[in-house]
Amino acid sequence: MLYRLNKSGYKAYLVGGGVRDILLGLQPKDFDVVTNATPEDIKKLFRNCRLVGRRFRLAHIVFGRDVIEVATFRGHHSETDDKVSKSNAEGRLLRDNVYGEIDEDAERRDFTINALYYDISDYSIRSYGGGISDLNARTIKLIGDPETRYREDPVRMLRAVRFATKLDMQIDATTAEPIKTLAPLLSDIPAARMYEEVLKLFFAGKAEENYQMMQHFGLFAPLFPQVSALISESPKGHAAKMLQAVMRNTDLRVSQDKPVTPAFFYAAILWYPLKQRADDIAIESGLTLYDAHVAAMGDVMEQQCRTISIPRRFSTPAKDIWQLQLRLERSQGTRAFKMIENPKFRAAYDLLLLRGEVESGNIAKIADWWKSFVEADETERGEIAKSSSKGSNSRNRNAPQRKRRRKPAAKTKPAAE
Numbered sequence: 001m002l003y004r005l006n007k008s009g010y011k012a013y014l015v016g017g018g019v020r021d022i023l024l025g026l027q028p029k030d031f032d033v034v035t036n037a038t039p040e041d042i043k044k045l046f047r048n049c050r051l052v053g054r055r056f057r058l059a060h061i062v063f064g065r066d067v068i069e070v071a072t073f074r075g076h077h078s079e080t081d082d083k084v085s086k087s088n089a090e091g092r093l094l095r096d097n098v099y100g101e102i103d104e105d106a107e108r109r110d111f112t113i114n115a116l117y118y119d120i121s122d123y124s125i126r127s128y129g130g131g132i133s134d135l136n137a138r139t140i141k142l143i144g145d146p147e148t149r150y151r152e153d154p155v156r157m158l159r160a161v162r163f164a165t166k167l168d169m170q171i172d173a174t175t176a177e178p179i180k181t182l183a184p185l186l187s188d189i190p191a192a193r194m195y196e197e198v199l200k201l202f203f204a205g206k207a208e209e210n211y212q213m214m215q216h217f218g219l220f221a222p223l224f225p226q227v228s229a230l231i232s233e234s235p236k237g238h239a240a241k242m243l244q245a246v247m248r249n250t251d252l253r254v255s256q257d258k259p260v261t262p263a264f265f266y267a268a269i270l271w272y273p274l275k276q277r278a279d280d281i282a283i284e285s286g287l288t289l290y291d292a293h294v295a296a297m298g299d300v301m302e303q304q305c306r307t308i309s310i311p312r313r314f315s316t317p318a319k320d321i322w323q324l325q326l327r328l329e330r331s332q333g334t335r336a337f338k339m340i341e342n343p344k345f346r347a348a349y350d351l352l353l354l355r356g357e358v359e360s361g362n363i364a365k366i367a368d369w370w371k372s373f374v375e376a377d378e379t380e381r382g383e384i385a386k387s388s389s390k391g392s393n394s395r396n397r398n399a400p401q402r403k404r405r406r407k408p409a410a411k412t413k414p415a416a417e
Contacts, residue, residue, distance in 0.1 A: 001033065001046070001061055001068060001070070002014065002033060002120045003120065004045060004046075005033075005035050005037060005042075005045065006120060006121065008037075008045055010035050010036055010037040010041070011035060011036045011102070012033060012034070012035040012037075012120065013033065013034050013035070013102070013117040013118060013119055013120075013126075014031060014032070014033060014117070014118040014120070015032050015033065015034045015114075015116065015117050015118070016032045016109070016114045016116065017029070017030070017032070017114060018030065018031040018032060019116040019117070019118050019125065020113050020114060020116055020135065023116070023125075023132075023135060024135065024167065030067075030068075030069075031068060032068075032069050032070075032071065033068060033069070033070045033071070034070070034071050034072070034073055034102075034105060034117070035070060035071075035072060035073070036072065036073050036099075036101070036102075037072065038072050038099065039051050039057045039058065039059045039072060042059040042061075042070055042072075043059060046059075046061050048061060048062045048063065049061050049062070049070075050062065056071070057072070058070065058071050059071075072099050073099060073100050073101055073102055073104065073105040074098060074099065074100055074104065074105050074108045075098045075099055075100020075101070075104045075105075075108075076098065076100065076104055076107070076108070102117065102126070103128070106126075106128035106129065106143075107128070107129075107143060107144065108143075109128075109143055110142060110143065110149065110153075110156050110159060111140055111141060111142055111143065111159075111160070111163065112128070112129040112130050112131040112134045112141045112142075112143055113131055113134050113135050113140065113141075113163070113167075113169075114131070115127070115128040115129050115131045115143060116128075116131050116132070116135075128143075129141075129143045134172075138167070138168065138169040138170065139169060139170055139171075139172050140160055140163050140164050140167075140169050140170065140171045140172060140175060141172040141174075141175050142156070142160075142172075142174075142175045146174060146175050146177065146178050147178045147182065150178060150179070150182045150185070151182065151185065154182065154185035154186050154188070154189055155186070155189060155193070155197060157179050157182065157183065157186070157217065157219055158186070158197050158201065158214075158219060160175060160176070160179070161201070161210055161213045161214055161217065161219065162200060162201055162206075162210060164213065165206040165209040165210050165213065166204065166206060176217070179217040179218075179219070180217055180218045183217060183218040183219050183221075183222060184218075184222055185222075186219065186222035186223065187222045187307065190309075191305060191306060191307055191308055191309035192309040194223060194307060194308045194309070195308050195309045195310060195311070198223065198308055199262070201214075202247070202250060202265065203250065203254065203260050203262075203265075204254065205251055205254040205255060206251070207246075207247040207248075207250045207251050207254075208244070208247040208248055208251055211243065211244075211247045222307065223307055223308060224269065224304070224307070224308075225303075225307065226270065226273035226300065226303060226304065227239055227243065227269055227270065227272075227273055229273075230272055230273060230276065231243070237272075238272050238358050238359060239272040239273070241357075241358040242268060242269065242271060242272060242354060242355075242358050243269055245268075245354050245357055245358060246265065246268045246269050246354065249354065250265065261314070261317075261347075262310065262311075262314040262318075263314040263315075263317035263318045263321065263347065264318075264321065264347045264350065264351070266304065266310060266314065266315070266318045267317075267318040267319075267321040267322055267347070267351060268351050268354060270300055270301075270304060270318075271322070271325075271351065271355070273300050274293075274296050274297060274300045274322060277296035277299055277300055278292045278293040278295075278296035279292070280296075281295050281296055281299075289326075290326055293322070293323075293326060294323070297319045297322055297323070301315050301318070301319065317344060317347070320344045320348075321344055321347050321348045321351055324339075324342065324344055324345065324348035325348060325351065325352065325355075327339065328348060328349070328352050328366070328370065329363075329366055332366070332369050332370075332373075332385075332388045333385050333388040334385045334386075336370075336373055336381075336385055336388075337381070337385065340374070349370060349374065352366070352367050352370060353367050353370075353371065355367065356368065369384075369388065372384060373385070
């Protein structure tokens with residue numbers, strides 16, 4: 001691709017994270033290309049090209065399952081560039097298709113360690129803003145004035161955190177200083193974009209580190225306001241403990257090459273907001289706990305989707321996992337055999353185990369019972385189920401019985417004389 005652009009008379013460079021990771025001895029996740037060719041020029045050269053993006057016009061070159069992103073050099077925008085560049089009152093860029101030269105493009109990049117360009121014409125690397133020096137010093141540093149750059153795109157604050165944990169680097173003091181003040185700007189980011197950012201933050205093996213750093217900078221609350229409200233009320237309460245457990249559990253599964261799914265992740269971290277909302281509904285409306293629980297599921301998921309747009313393919317299974325929690329709490333005994341056949345049982349069971357770690361008392365006992373049942377063989381399961389059923393029947397027999405009232409005898413009509 002680079003050679004085709006070059007032979008067609010265009011300048012083309014490998015840029016950003018791919019170059020950075022190679023220099024650090026890491027396996028690049030993907031490769032990005034920049035060129036002085038416009039998106040329309042690129043589309044004419046490559047039949048396997050599609051143009052995407054409204055805010056940033058990009059060309060995606062498709063090779064089977066792989067997609068190479070090609071961007072045109074970006075230039076500096078001005079107030080007269082209304083047709084190609086636009087920002088809101090807070091300074092966030094809404095549209096930015098101003099083209100320029102490589103020097104301008106480098107100044108428009110976010111961090112110095114990403115302003116690295118590999119030139120295929122002479123096999124050299126161009127470093128802008130001290131990128132190579134910062135890479136060697138293991139420092140995350142923004143290009144330009146930090147407050148201005150964060151206002152242009154508040155997601156850069158999350159990217160600073162993610163790069164720091166991913167690359168084991170420190171965020172430069174000047175780059176870090178405005179983050180706490182500007183963290184609320186994340187509330188203005190489209191929910192669909194935040195969904196992708198959350199995947200990068202919590203599903204790459206650095207969930208716990210990212211969570212701790214996000215809390216330090218105040219970046220977690222704008223994304224998860226319901227969870228943050230509970231943690232603020234009780235910093236060492238169930239919601240806070242569950243978050244820590246979920247982050248550790250997710251990192252462990254990633255390290256063991258086990259699957260991780262957003263459905264379980266959101267079901268787990270939103271469990272205690274759901275529980276509180278269900279209790280409130282039950283008190284306000286007089287509904288049964290089960291009905292209040294079902295009503296709360298829609299409320300909690302809808303509120304979360306205002307900040308992070310969770311696709312239905314994940315939000316629906318998350319609700320299934322929530323609904324099974326109440327069934328797991330009262331399905332010990334022979335009914336357990338039917339429960340384990342449910343397609344969502346394993347995820348619901350894993351959440352119950354986390355609840356058992358977080359809570360004490362009855363939930364912990366129920367989690368222990370299910371753990372012994374699941375880990376037993378078929379014969380042992382039968383004994384465990386029978387024992388539980390007998391214990392349940394014994395408790396019912398020992399419970400005080402209500403005396404039955406005798407029905408009054410039916411009145412009989414006198415026989416006709």
